[in-house]
Amino acid sequence: MKLATWNVNSLSVRLPQLLAWLEANAPDAVALQETKLTDDKFPHAQLQAAGYGAQWFGQKTYNGVALLVRGGAAAGVQRNVPGFQDEQARVIAATVAAGHGPLRVIGAYFPNGQEPGSDKFAYKMRWCDALREWLRSELATHENLVLMGDFNVAPEDRDVFDPVAWAGQIHCTDEERTQFRALLELGLHDAFRLFEQPPKVWSWWDYRNLAFRKNQGLRIDHILVSESLKAQVRACTVDKAPRKNERPSDHAPVVVEIDS
DNA sequence: ATGGCGTACACCGTACGA
Numbered sequence: 001m002k003l004a005t006w007n008v009n010s011l012s013v014r015l016p017q018l019l020a021w022l023e024a025n026a027p028d029a030v031a032l033q034e035t036k037l038t039d040d041k042f043p044h045a046q047l048q049a050a051g052y053g054a055q056w057f058g059q060k061t062y063n064g065v066a067l068l069v070r071g072g073a074a075a076g077v078q079r080n081v082p083g084f085q086d087e088q089a090r091v092i093a094a095t096v097a098a099g100h101g102p103l104r105v106i107g108a109y110f111p112n113g114q115e116p117g118s119d120k121f122a123y124k125m126r127w128c129d130a131l132r133e134w135l136r137s138e139l140a141t142h143e144n145l146v147l148m149g150d151f152n153v154a155p156e157d158r159d160v161f162d163p164v165a166w167a168g169q170i171h172c173t174d175e176e177r178t179q180f181r182a183l184l185e186l187g188l189h190d191a192f193r194l195f196e197q198p199p200k201v202w203s204w205w206d207y208r209n210l211a212f213r214k215n216q217g218l219r220i221d222h223i224l225v226s227e228s229l230k231a232q233v234r235a236c237t238v239d240k241a242p243r244k245n246e247r248p249s250d251h252a253p254v255v256v257e258i259d260s
Numbered sequence: 261a262t263g264g265c266g267t268a269c270a271c272c273g274t275a276c277g278a
Contacts, residue, residue: 009277010267034277036268061268062276112277152278171278204278207265218278250266250278 001028001098001260005107005148005221006242007204007251011035011064015043017245019050021253025239028070029096030253031107033150035064042066057089065092065107065149073097076104084130091131095142099260100232104142106135108149116173124152128179135186145226147188150251152220155180155190159219161202171220188224191236191256203238204251212243223256232259 004027008014035058042056053072057079058064074094080086093106113124153176157163166172202217234257243252
């Protein structure tokens with residue numbers, strides 16, 4: 001089966017690109033971030049017509065996440081982290097059928113954090129703590145689990161086009177990288193790093209400064225798989241094609257293929 | 261040190277993203 005995550009940076013702007021991408025790639029499940037839509041505006045009918053059932057959780061202007069499942073069947077839908085008071089729509093989870101038994105899919109839009117030391121950075125840390133503790137219990141009850149989304153963390157220097165300029169900057173601080181490693185310590189694996197990869201693969205490029213043309217980006221969108229899935233992961237890639245569209249999202253989809 | 265771009269909301273600029 002094929003799973004993907006994509007920060008679309010406004011689903012209303014990107015819907016035609018998303019529909020084209022679904023048609024061309026036929027993923028089994030997709031996590032979307034930054035839909036920027038209240039729930040009443042979510043384009044479920046268009047996605048249904050394209051063969052995808054959707055679960056969504058949004059708000060006005062900012063954030064907003066969704067899970068698309070080809071064929072539509074999803075159970076145990078959870079919005080945001082239980083017990084963590086949050087005004088912001090950042091997490092959606094569901095259990096879908098897979099060849100090797102039920103698969104728990106968690107889509108997440110981690111806070112940006114803006115600047116180390118800021119209130120938003122402190123929120124990012126608290127949010128990561130809450131997500132991790134919830135994941136610990138999710139992993140105890142769901143052997144096959146995928147956590148995918150926009151983590152807003154570049155885990156290592158090789159995930160940054162200019163690690164010297166970005167040292168200590170947002171997405172590259174020790175605190176954020178420690179949070180990322182703490183997720184791996186739960187028994188999750190970065191699907192992208194299960195494989196030999198070419199250098200300078202990113203998932204986000206700034207709109208400014210011709211960053212995409214110069215391939216100046218960060219790898220901040222990730223797919224983490226549980227221990228029981230690790231041996232079944234066949235490939236993990238970034239699809240740069242949608243970043244070449246007219247009016248692209250600044251993020252590209254990340255795709256994982258899992259034997260089922 | 262700033263702004264470079266893009267999106268949303270709504271006002272003709274501001275907040276935010278990364």
